[in-house]
Amino acid sequence: MNAIEIKGLTFSYGNTPVLKGVDFSVPQGRFAALIGANGAGKSTLIKMLLGELPFTGETGTIKLMGQELKQFGDWSQVGYVPQNGMASYKDFPASVEEIVQANLYARIGKFRFGGKKEKELVDHALCQVGMEPYKKRLIGRLSGGQQQRVLLARALVNCPRLLILDEPTSGVDETNTQEFYRLIKKFNRSEGMTVLMVTHDKSCLSGLADDVWQVEDGRMERISEERGENCHGNI
Numbered sequence: 109m110n111a112i113e114i115k116g117l118t119f120s121y122g123n124t125p126v127l128k129g130v131d132f133s134v135p136q137g138r139f140a141a142l143i144g145a146n147g148a149g150k151s152t153l154i155k156m157l158l159g160e161l162p163f164t165g166e167t168g169t170i171k172l173m174g175q176e177l178k179q180f181g182d183w184s185q186v187g188y189v190p191q192n193g194m195a196s197y198k199d200f201p202a203s204v205e206e207i208v209q210a211n212l213y214a215r216i217g218k219f220r221f222g223g224k225k226e227k228e229l230v231d232h233a234l235c236q237v238g239m240e241p242y243k244k245r246l247i248g249r250l251s252g253g254q255q256q257r258v259l260l261a262r263a264l265v266n267c268p269r270l271l272i273l274d275e276p277t278s279g280v281d282e283t284n285t286q287e288f289y290r291l292i293k294k295f296n297r298s299e300g301m302t303v304l305m306v307t308h309d310k311s312c313l314s315g316l317a318d319d320v321w322q323v324e325d326g327r328m329e330r331i332s333e334e335r336g337e338n339c340h341g342n343i
């Protein structure tokens with residue numbers, strides 16, 4: 109099954125077309141990278157996948173885990189790490205553990221606070237990314253690379269089947285970038301977690317991504333693969 113399947117997708121901001129008939133799929137368990145020039149439409153595509161932009165069936169189809177986006181409801185299956193996720197929240201008054209736990213509200217419910225089980229899940233997610241020792245610290249008092257690791261823990265706390273990352277290491281130094289990629293690859297391989305990562309860092313892709321897709325002129329083309337049969341169109 110494809111974790112992501114997009115057919116004939118078009119999207120415009122006002123009268124400006126950005127996506128002009130995108131065909132794209134990521135089979136479950138695979139690691140796909142998305143590259144393309146500034147303004148090519150990568151983040152727009154991610155926003156559409158996350159249901160953050162208006163979408164009508166007339167402009168193509170998006171399926172997540174085999175379900176039409178409009179019907180898809182279990183967002184705990186999807187983890188998301190944004191670009192420079194906490195950069196505009198320097199004084200955000202929440203601790204690392206609160207930031208991660210916030211992603212558990214769907215299971216905690218509106219009327220109570222997280223209990224022992226939720227605290228264990230948060231600790232586990234923070235341990236996985238090496239940030240458990242910082243759990244009481246305010247998020248704004250961490251470095252950019254550390255904040256991105258916390259956002260990765262936040263994405264992982266629900267054990268998602270699909271992890272989407274939008275330039276997760278922009279502004280992160282080389283050593284921490286490599287460590288970040290190593291972690292993502294580990295979850296992809298050991299947990300079978302499907303990964304879609306937007307990146308400008310082409311040098312990282314060898315040995316990391318199974319497929320590399322390029323967005324150009326509103327369309328997508330698969331330009332390379334490590335495991336697969338052909339280099340164009342859907343798998």
Ligand SMILES: Nc1ncnc2c1ncn2[C@@H]1O[C@H](COP(=O)(O)OP(=O)(O)OP(=O)(O)O)[C@@H](O)[C@H]1O
Pocket residue numbers: 121126144145146147148149150151152153
């Ligand atoms: N909210 C918006 N309203 C109007 N136009 C937008 C909006 N957001 C993005 N755009 C335009 O849509 C196009 C695609 O933008 P998008 O952010 O998807 O590109 P990108 O490939 O992610 O770029 P980058 O690599 O710079 O992050 C760009 O021309 C951009 O200026």
